[in-house]
Amino acid sequence: MNAHAPRYRTLDMPGILALLSGLPDIAARLGGDGAQWTICEVSDGNLNNVFVVDGPHGGVCVKQSLPYVRVDPSWKMPLDRTFFEASYLRDIHPLVPGLTTRCLHFDPDLFVLVVESLSGHTVYRTALMAGAQWPRVVPDIATFVARATFGTSVLCAPFEHVFERQAVYARNTTLRRITLDLVLDDPYHDHPRNHWDDRRLDDVVGRIRASCTVRRVVDGLRLRFLTCPQALLHGDLHTGSIMATATDTRVIDGEFAIYGPIGFDCGMFVGNLVLRRFADPSPDAGRACVHDIHRFWNGFVAEFTRQWATAHPTPSDPSGPCAFFLPDAADASSRGERTPGPSQDPLQDLPPGRAAFLRAVFEDMVGYAATEIIRRIIGYAHTADFDVIPTHEARTVRRRAALVFAYGLLCHHGTHDGVNAAFGALAGQGEV
Ligand code: SR1
Ligand code: MG
Numbered sequence: 383m384n385a386h387a388p389r390y391r392t393l394d395m396p397g398i399l400a401l402l403s404g405l406p407d408i409a410a411r412l413g414g415d416g417a418q419w420t421i422c423e424v425s426d427g428n429l430n431n432v433f434v435v436d437g438p439h440g441g442v443c444v445k446q447s448l449p450y451v452r453v454d455p456s457w458k459m460p461l462d463r464t465f466f467e468a469s470y471l472r473d474i475h476p477l478v479p480g481l482t483t484r485c486l487h488f489d490p491d492l493f494v495l496v497v498e499s500l501s502g503h504t505v506y507r508t509a510l511m512a513g514a515q516w517p518r519v520v521p522d523i524a525t526f527v528a529r530a531t532f533g534t535s536v537l538c539a540p541f542e543h544v545f546e547r548q549a550v551y552a553r554n555t556t557l558r559r560i561t562l563d564l565v566l567d568d569p570y571h572d573h574p575r576n577h578w579d580d581r582r583l584d585d586v587v588g589r590i591r592a593s594c595t596v597r598r599v600v601d602g603l604r605l606r607f608l609t610c611p612q613a614l615l616h617g618d619l620h621t622g623s624i625m626a627t628a629t630d631t632r633v634i635d636g637e638f639a640i641y642g643p644i645g646f647d648c649g650m651f652v653g654n655l656v657l658r659r660f661a662d663p664s665p666d667a668g669r670a671c672v673h674d675i676h677r678f679w680n681g682f683v684a685e686f687t688r689q690w691a692t693a694h695p696t697p698s699d700p701s702g703p704c705a706f707f708l709p710d711a712a713d714a715s716s717r718g719e720r721t722p723g724p725s726q727d728p729l730q731d732l733p734p735g736r737a738a739f740l741r742a743v744f745e746d747m748v749g750y751a752a753t754e755i756i757r758r759i760i761g762y763a764h765t766a767d768f769d770v771i772p773t774h775e776a777r778t779v780r781r782r783a784a785l786v787f788a789y790g791l792l793c794h795h796g797t798h799d800g801v802n803a804a805f806g807a808l809a810g811q812g813e814v
Contacts, residue, residue: 386460411440421434447464463493464488466551466637551640557637558638564757568762619650648679657759661767684728
């Protein structure tokens with residue numbers, strides 16, 4: 383029993399089936415009766431229990447918070463994360479209907495969330511490790527981030543509405559603390575949660591930690607993470623938070639949702655594309671990665687500016703779509719009529735106010751991408767990307783190269799004038 387949630391208990395499989403039987407809408411979606419339903423545990427992330435339940439008509443996915451970290455029960459944790467995930471889905475689903483899942487039910491006593499199930503989809507990280515090349519995913523994630531962030535910011539909605547939402551997500555302190563510590567703090571000094579299994583990384587880690595420039599840049603990113611509530615973020619947009627097929631992309635796992643700098647979501651995604659590049663032995667991986675980052679950034683800017691161009695300020699609500707950033711009326715490019723080519727700077731023809739705003743998002747994206755790469759190699763929560771590399775020796779060489787690359791991004795943070803300047807070197811490195 384949990385002192386703050388007296389009706390809470392961790393549900394086993396029969397408990398999940400009993401709960402769903404009592405929910406008429408969910409039972410109708412599954413079809414038949416409970417005796418015809420199958421249930422399977424698919425817990426994969428670090429934090430929660432997850433089950434897929436299938437019936438004769440359809441399936442649902444059931445997620446329950448545990449009073450601890452699933453992969454480390456000694457790490458106690460409040461239960462409220464599924465509440466924030468349910469809130470996030472309810473807030474963003476109308477903005478990105480085909481790019482996430484619908485929240486079907488949330489039980490505030492059991493901290494159980496029920497969403498549409500995604501049968502036939504694969505975790506994108508897993509698919510990439512198996513060699514999938516699904517061209518829809520990157521532009522879909524660009525569209526997702528652009529619409530979900532623009533639509534929850536004061537660029538689009540009245541500030542009163544945005545401030546109310548900010549107050550809700552400001553209470554997601556547990557998961558904001560995890561990100562602050564695991565992504566933006568622990569890796570930069572000795573901490574028992576950090577680990578890496580080869581002393582041949584020690585010198586790079588030492589260089590990263592000894593650099594005053596890195597310290598200053600990471601301090602700046604920490605500060606922006608805490609003090610720059612531009613939009614509602616997913617907050618953990620790595621490739622394990624995406625499920626996809628060759629033709630369909632869905633963002634899942636929004637429990638880390640908070641208001642923060644838009645470049646944080648961009649950087650998490652891009653950082654994981656870069657991790658993949660260093661783990662991929664194929665000779666084309668570098669060029670493909672740079673191409674994907676171009677497609678992501680250009681797609682994000684195109685969709686964000688398209689949204690901006692169609693948000694209509696009214697004189698009675700000057701705070702709404704942020705009149706400060708209004709384009710010159712004569713500027714056709716600001717009406718979303720242009721799509722930049724892959725190697726063009728997508729900001730070059732924008733009105734100055736909008737270009738400046740998006741340039742700051744770009745700088746954040748580069749910085750947070752670097753911190754994501756570093757923490758996934760030397761911090762608490764490593765990713766599986768490098769596991770496909772057959773020898774320990776080769777894994778170390780590639781991890782080292784990724785760390786050196788991320789270190790370079792931080793050392794030159796703020797000087798990159800576009801994707802090529804920041805990430806172009808990835809294409810040239812061939813076999814690491
Ligand atoms: C204790 S949670 C560790 C990590 O898992 C989640 O997916 C987040 O990425 C978090 O940093
Ligand atoms: Mg997750």
